[in-house]
Amino acid sequence: MKKQAFSWRAFISLGLFLAFLVLLVSGTVLYLSPPGRVANWTDWQVLGLTKTQWQHQHTVFGIAFALLSIFHLFSINWKAFWSYIRAKARGGLSRPFEITAILLLSLITGAGTYLKTTPFSSIIDFGDNLSDSWEQGQNAPPVPHTERMTLREIAIRFSPETSPEELQGKLEKSGVSILSIDQTIEDIAVKNNLSAENVYNRLDIVTATKTGRGGGGGGGGKRNR
Secondary structure, eight states: OOOOOOOHHHHHHHHHHHHHHHHHHHHHHHHHSOOHHHHHHHTOEETTEEHHHHHHHHHHHHHHHHHHHHHIIIIISHHHHHHHHHHHHHHOOSOHHHHHHHHHHHHHHHHHHHHTOTTHHHHHHHHHHHHHHTOOTTTSOSSTTGGGSBHHHHHHHHOTTSOHHHHHHHHHHTTOOOSOTTSBHHHHHHHTTBOHHHHHHHTTOOOSSOOSOOSSSOSSOBOOO
């Protein structure tokens, strides 16, 4: 049986489809996702991926889609594409209305999105409102990106009457492994398979922006890995 030659056309076409599918899914997830400060704080995940990981997927597959598209045009379909352009240039545009319409529509879409005019503003506002709805009192950090603060900084900022070593002791007593008071909440959470919110709750700190928090480690939940 004769071995079939590798088909670059099939390879690129399938690659474009898969890249488009990932971009569609990741774009939808990111559109519906909470703000980064909430996503990082609560260890928000979809299908086992955090918001940052979804952003990475979207970026990498976006680049892959662009490269495959360029290769598809200039390597596989360049002759057909160039012949079409030359034929249209010699014979004139047979569909001037359609070309003008799509160019005008693209211009209106870009300008409308930039200026936030209706109906484009509705799409933007819906996404913003949905994103903001995640940030409720029970899952918002005391200040944005609290997870990036170390235990030393946490003590100074939120509990000046408590030493960083005492906070470390609270975590260790609740079963959390910690190397030093200069570890960030995020680093402690990752190494203990917890959310940053869960780690902070175990410190039993009551702040002006977060009351009634603390005690135990029930909140936040574990990472899904």
